Amino acid sequence: MAPGFVSRRLNLENFPSVNSRPNVILPGREVRRADRSGPGRGCGAGLGSSRVPRGPLAPAVCTPCLPLHHAYPTQGMAAADDSLLDNPRTFSRRLPAQASRQANATKRKYQASSEAPPVKRRNETSFLPAKKTSVKETQRTFEGNTQKAFSAKKHSVSTSDGNQGERPCVKTSSLFKNNPDIPELHRSVVKQVQEKVFTSAPFHELGLHPHLVSIRCVLFFGWPSVQKQSIPVLLEGRDALVRSQTGSGKTLAYCIPVVQSLQAMKSKIQILQEIQRLRKVK
Numbered sequence: 001m002a003p004g005f006v007s008r009r010l011n012l013e014n015f016p017s018v019n020s021r022p023n024v025i026l027p028g029r030e031v032r033r034a035d036r037s038g039p040g041r042g043c044g045a046g047l048g049s050s051r052v053p054r055g056p057l058a059p060a061v062c063t064p065c066l067p068l069h070h071a072y073p074t075q076g077m078a079a080a081d082d083s084l085l086d087n088p089r090t091f092s093r094r095l096p097a098q099a100s101r102q103a104n105a106t107k108r109k110y111q112a113s114s115e116a117p118p119v120k121r122r123n124e125t126s127f128l129p130a131k132k133t134s135v136k137e138t139q140r141t142f143e144g145n146t147q148k149a150f151s152a153k154k155h156s157v158s159t160s161d162g163n164q165g166e167r168p169c170v171k172t173s174s175l176f177k178n179n180p181d182i183p184e185l186h187r188s189v190v191k192q193v194q195e196k197v198f199t200s201a202p203f204h205e206l207g208l209h210p211h212l213v214s215i216r217c218v219l220f221f222g223w224p225s226v227q228k229q230s231i232p233v234l235l236e237g238r239d240a241l242v243r244s245q246t247g248s249g250k251t252l253a254y255c256i257p258v259v260q261s262l263q264a265m266k267s268k269i270q271i272l273q274e275i276q277r278l279r280k281v282k
């Protein structure tokens with residue numbers, strides 16, 4: 001730390017509130033000499049070795065150089081803090097408004113009772129992980145409010161013959177974890193449909209355009225049965241609702257009829273050219 005900075009921060013000659021006190025003797029050079037003893041020795045140590053008396057007046061000397069204490073905390077500074085508490089009036093003159101209010105509160109507390117301040121009570125549950133705490137609190141609150149013995153994992157249900165039995169609770173969302181009235185849904189058993197995906201029927205039977213046939217829309221292991229059933233219907237211009245398992249070829253089942261109908265269309269330009277050709281022939 002630069003010596004110039006220290007002398008600038010510790011020169012208290014411009015502080016009339018300090019220098020007006022007759023028993024506070026702190027020339028700037030005294031503090032500068034103390035600071036030369038080492039960077040780890042703050043004003044507290046310097047004050048102890050100088051002719052400035054220690055005790056209640058020491059904080060008045062130390063307060064303008066608080067940044068130094070924060071940078072180099074020493075034992076002398078701890079002693080100064082104790083004396084600050086002993087003499088909050090002196091402390092309040094040199095610290096900002098917030099520290100002043102704190103010192104006044106400490107003073108009032110000590111004046112009210114000569115005992116030491118009570119030790120801050122620690123809430124042990126606050127040190128637990130948040131999840132554990134919330135589960136404990138939830139269970140305790142639930143038991144206290146409803147007077148019901150409820151377990152999140154098991155609850156009793158009445159069966160059809162009237163017996164009360166316990167069964168493990170179905171895993172549900174955490175939103176409904178503590179809801180004992182989860183309704184039982186009776187779902188019908190879904191039968192798996194076994195369908196033949198490919199057929200061995202020839203592709204050219206459909207009467208498709210030669211371009212489409214040349215694409216050879218037939219897999220080496222057969223032609224998709226969904227296409228065999230749906231393409232003829234769609235080529236007739238009828239509607240079809242197709243349901244088949246994924247990857248069975250539904251896309252081409254509607255695309256092939258679309259392309260087939262597009263290729264069967266003749267453009268208007270071609271029609272006009274045909275008409276002109278016929279007129280010339282006549």
Ligand SMILES: Nc1ncnc2c1ncn2[C@@H]1O[C@H](COP(=O)(O)OP(=O)(O)OP(=O)(O)O)[C@@H](O)[C@H]1O
Pocket residue numbers: 216217218219223224227244245246247248249250251252
């Ligand atoms: N006639 C065919 N000839 C050759 N390959 C085909 C034929 N039909 C379908 N495929 C191929 O089979 C694969 C699956 O077809 P597609 O994706 O059309 O099935 P999908 O039933 O529409 O699937 P999804 O249900 O996921 O939509 C594709 O790679 C497609 O190219």
